[in-house]
Amino acid sequence: MYQEYAWKKYNGKSLDELNKFAEEYKSFISDCKTERLCVAKSIELCKKAGFKDVKDVKELKAGDKVYAVNKNKNIAAFVIGDEPLTSGLAILGAHIDSPRMDLKQNPLYESETLAYFDTHYYGGIIKYQWVTIPLALYGVVVKKDGTSVSISIGDEENDPVVGITDLLPHLGAEKMQKVAAKVIEGEGLDLLIGSIPVADEEKDPSKKAILNLLKDKYGIEEEDFVSAEIEVVPAGKARDFGLDRSMIAGYGHDDRVCAYTSLMALLDTPKCKKTTCAVLVDKEEVGSIGATGAASKWFENTIAELISLTEDYSDLKLRKALTNSEMLSSDVSAALDPLYASVMERKNSAFIGKGICFNKYTGSRGKSGCNDAQPEFIAKLRKMMDENEVNYQTSELGKVDQGGGGTIAYILANYNMSVIDAGVPVLSMHAPMEIVSKVDVYEAYLAYKTFLKNA
Numbered sequence: 001m002y003q004e005y006a007w008k009k010y011n012g013k014s015l016d017e018l019n020k021f022a023e024e025y026k027s028f029i030s031d032c033k034t035e036r037l038c039v040a041k042s043i044e045l046c047k048k049a050g051f052k053d054v055k056d057v058k059e060l061k062a063g064d065k066v067y068a069v070n071k072n073k074n075i076a077a078f079v080i081g082d083e084p085l086t087s088g089l090a091i092l093g094a095h096i097d098s099p100r101m102d103l104k105q106n107p108l109y110e111s112e113t114l115a116y117f118d119t120h121y122y123g124g125i126i127k128y129q130w131v132t133i134p135l136a137l138y139g140v141v142v143k144k145d146g147t148s149v150s151i152s153i154g155d156e157e158n159d160p161v162v163g164i165t166d167l168l169p170h171l172g173a174e175k176m177q178k179v180a181a182k183v184i185e186g187e188g189l190d191l192l193i194g195s196i197p198v199a200d201e202e203k204d205p206s207k208k209a210i211l212n213l214l215k216d217k218y219g220i221e222e223e224d225f226v227s228a229e230i231e232v233v234p235a236g237k238a239r240d241f242g243l244d245r246s247m248i249a250g251y252g253h254d255d256r257v258c259a260y261t262s263l264m265a266l267l268d269t270p271k272c273k274k275t276t277c278a279v280l281v282d283k284e285e286v287g288s289i290g291a292t293g294a295a296s297k298w299f300e301n302t303i304a305e306l307i308s309l310t311e312d313y314s315d316l317k318l319r320k321a322l323t324n325s326e327m328l329s330s331d332v333s334a335a336l337d338p339l340y341a342s343v344m345e346r347k348n349s350a351f352i353g354k355g356i357c358f359n360k361y362t363g364s365r366g367k368s369g370c371n372d373a374q375p376e377f378i379a380k381l382r383k384m385m386d387e388n389e390v391n392y393q394t395s396e397l398g399k400v401d402q403g404g405g406g407t408i409a410y411i412l413a414n415y416n417m418s419v420i421d422a423g424v425p426v427l428s429m430h431a432p433m434e435i436v437s438k439v440d441v442y443e444a445y446l447a448y449k450t451f452l453k454n455a
């Protein structure tokens with residue numbers, strides 16, 4: 001069902017199922033605004049579906065269900081298939097990091113009796129979108145004794161929120177002359193967090209008050225921020241969007257919408273011919289680097305572990321398993337926004353409501369940095385999607401030379417596996433409030449299940 005609007009397929013029971021899935025997804029992104037929270041929730045979902053931690057397993061056979069976790073920030077779940085691992089896996093790979101601001105290592109300061117947290121933004125954000133909106137703080141503070149304190153402020157009913165102030169228009173004449181990239185500067189993204197000075201303190205009395213509060217509530221000292229990971233994200237839950245409730249507005253659709261649908265597709269698909277996998281990675285928005293990014297050896301090591309639990313291990317077997325694998329790089333696409341249609345080339349654009357979007361290539365300036373999936377693999381996927389009546393579309397990331405971007409596709413393709421980007425079209429990508437269509441979310445879930453079964 002290529003390039004057709006998907007809504008007309010749904011009515012009665014099928015529409016109820018679609019809406020139920022959308023509700024579950026809404027609570028997932030409302031509750032999981034950091035990588036760590038996504039991993040914790042994914043572990044919970046895996047356990048509920050009968051998956052075991054691979055660390056607790058002595059051997060694996062067809063039908064066994066396991067998951068592996070990396071540093072609390074990546075998870076991969078597997079259903080062992082009938083064929084040996086060397087014949088390759090069917091992999092769904094998504095990222096669970098989203099654009100945001102992070103607290104600096106020395107974040108706290110005071111100015112004119114107002115207390116602030118200084119931040120460094122993470123990923124590609126349009127900075128002016130992040131001021132004068134309610135923000136929440138999530139993360140961990142790890143103390144020298146190794147204990148870890150969880151922080152979560154801003155999303156409970158009675159929680160306070162924090163935020164970044166902006167200049168009043170009355171005094172904005174000079175500022176309004178600036179180009180959009182300079183209206184709010186990176187160093188201007190400082191969070192106002194308090195204003196009550198401690199009575200008997202001369203130097204930085206408001207900062208002192210915040211430190212007292214942090215000590216009382218969390219048992220942390222100023223220096224503990226050195227080993228903390230606190231993320232600043234939009235406060236509030238994901239909501240139905242549109243008078244017809246057809247869409248979902250929320251923070252972090254990129255790429256938790258593909259992470260959730262990929263994980264659920266894996267959990268809901270019984271044993272297949274091939275071993276099936278959903279892997280959720282970190283750091284995509286900053287180049288997939290680091291121990292928890294897609295370029296880390298962790299995923300490869302995990303496959304090695306699986307082989308050693310199913311048969312005698314050899315390096316050649318690992319290479320065969322990876323090279324024979326097929327993967328959907330589950331990541332979002334930019335949907336055509338009629339208000340900004342001029343940056344798109346309409347024949348090769350993704351549309352809200354036409355289902356999962358396949359991106360043969362991303363990249364920029366003549367496809368530089370792209371994965372460019374092989375037509376043989378795409379043909380196989382077309383057949384699968386058509387035979388299973390999944391609505392799908394294809395797109396490029398905007399007009400030629402308009403800009404560009406990348407995903408994790410090329411990194412896994414380095415193993416010589418077949419990989420293509422496939423995900424949900426998004427409006428206002430990377431904004432504090434991104435928008436997806438419920439029907440595209442559900443079609444992505446169906447497409448991922450179809451792929452796992454037929455790879």
Ligand code: MN
Nearest residue numbers: 254255331332
């Ligand atoms: Mn993405």
Ligand code: MN
Nearest residue numbers: 254255285430
């Ligand atoms: Mn992104």
